[in-house]
Amino acid sequence: MPMEPKRPMNPPKPMKATLLKLFVINNDGEYAGEYAVDEDCTVEYADCIAAMGDAAVEDMQTILMGKLRVTMIAGTSFNLLAVSSGPLGSQELTWAKATLTMSEAVFTRVLEDRKQQPPVRDEGLVSELKTVKGKLSEVESQLMVEKSKAEQETRTLKGQVTELQSKVGRAEDLEKQLATAAGREQQLRREMQSKQESMRGIEMTISRAIEREEELRRKFDSMKAENESLRNMAATVSETKREVDARMELINRKAAELLEKEDELKMRERNMRTLPIQVFGGER
Numbered sequence: 001m002p003m004e005p006k007r008p009m010n011p012p013k014p015m016k017a018t019l020l021k022l023f024v025i026n027n028d029g030e031y032a033g034e035y036a037v038d039e040d041c042t043v044e045y046a047d048c049i050a051a052m053g054d055a056a057v058e059d060m061q062t063i064l065m066g067k068l069r070v071t072m073i074a075g076t077s078f079n080l081l082a083v084s085s086g087p088l089g090s091q092e093l094t095w096a097k098a099t100l101t102m103s104e105a106v107f108t109r110v111l112e113d114r115k116q117q118p119p120v121r122d123e124g125l126v127s128e129l130k131t132v133k134g135k136l137s138e139v140e141s142q143l144m145v146e147k148s149k150a151e152q153e154t155r156t157l158k159g160q161v162t163e164l165q166s167k168v169g170r171a172e173d174l175e176k177q178l179a180t181a182a183g184r185e186q187q188l189r190r191e192m193q194s195k196q197e198s199m200r201g202i203e204m205t206i207s208r209a210i211e212r213e214e215e216l217r218r219k220f221d222s223m224k225a226e227n228e229s230l231r232n233m234a235a236t237v238s239e240t241k242r243e244v245d246a247r248m249e250l251i252n253r254k255a256a257e258l259l260e261k262e263d264e265l266k267m268r269e270r271n272m273r274t275l276p277i278q279v280f281g282g283e284r
Helices: 045-052 090-116 123-283
Strands: 019-026 031-036 062-065 068-074 078-084
Touching (some): 019 045, 019 090, 045 062, 045 068, 045 078, 078 090
Antiparallel strands (some): 019 031, 019 078
């Protein structure tokens, strides 16, 4: 029997990633700031530090933090810890990298100013921060567009997966039908083989019967020839018997005639013997 083909496994549904918060840290691992993408995110920097522990984290490395994930995005002077509710895709990572690149210079100046003088309101810095925030808004808008495209592609892929699953289901039904047909074919082959064996047995019986018939016909022809020979011999014997009977009858007639003649001769002989006596007796 044909082996049953392996059924294709349903592809796992991709988990949708959502970027929740960004923590900014310098190369020494010190906290430098944060940006809440989702205002409802309650994750703190200390939670990320506790999840990472003492192990060194490399660029683009992701660490599980309960149901969330923390991804390290390394820069030149600063680094980002991206908190997400799923594995970050290329759009989220690109946006985070762009955020880090544009914010790095500003955060560097802010930290340098904090070290050198008391914090004061720097209108220029505020303006630059507003500019950065505007650029971040533009990047967010682009990210939303990319995200919308990605969601559309995801829906398209889901539709294709659904269609593929439907085709796989039809293929499985077809495979079942083919398996049933193959089983029926095997059964028919066995039945045909059994009938062929029965036919061969019948053919052998018929062949033996024909041979027996031929043998009986030969014996019959031989007996017929013998009977014909005996019939011919009987006819010859009958003819011979008739001839013998005719000859015996002829012989018997001739024998009777001879006996009559013999009797006549005997009679004449007696008469002749008595005749001289009569003659001579009369003369006396």
